[in-house]
Amino acid sequence: MTTNVKMYGLVLSGGKSTRMGQDKGLISYHGVPQREYLYRLLEDVCDKTFMSVRHDQQGDIPPTLNTILDKDEFRGPYNGLLSAHKEYPGVAWLVLACDLPLIDKESLMELIGKRDTKKMATAFAQRENPLPEPLCAIWEPEALRTSIAYLEAGNGTCPRKFLINNDVLLVFPKRPEVLLNANSQEEYKEAVQKLEA
DSSP states (O other), X not given: OOTTXXXXXXXXXXXXXXXXXXOGGXXXXXXXXXXXXXXXXXXXXXXXXXXXXXXXGGGGSXXXXXXXXXXXXXXXXXXXXXXXXXXXXXXXXEEEETTOTTOOHHHHHHHHHHOOTTSSEEEEOBTTBOOOOTTEEEEOHHHHHHHXXXXXXXXXXXXXXXXXXXXXXXXXXXXXXXXXXXXXXXXXXXXXXXXXX
């Protein structure tokens, strides 16, 4: 793995948001749909940025945003991640799930500053529960190539499990709350309270 690998940004917005009861990518925490807010954040820090979308979402995305359509070859978040990898196999991907309302540019710069291109990935984690956050991480090309073989071998579809079992650098953000996942109405309310504080 080399240090001159480009890094592209990817907003994962193709999930069904069943627990939230509405599309998490369309919730406005910062005055615009969350998926567009994250796209703009990534655009500031990556060589190029894309939004990962389902086929039925295509018409709803502003034409100024780059998109990558889910190829539907894999399940869960890996669907968007590996669809992006197949389009641009030689780049690293800084991936953000659209259920991270508190993530900010400062935290992304912190993650990028700690990036270790010799590892499979550089991922944020919580200090009290040090497991990699796969959807707030920089995936190196090697990790994505290896993931395809891992999935095809029937090892399950959990990207976190893949990272746990590989050589990954964990980064503990200065502000741990940036990793708050808002997947339910309760978590949505908690995120809004923290943003208003």
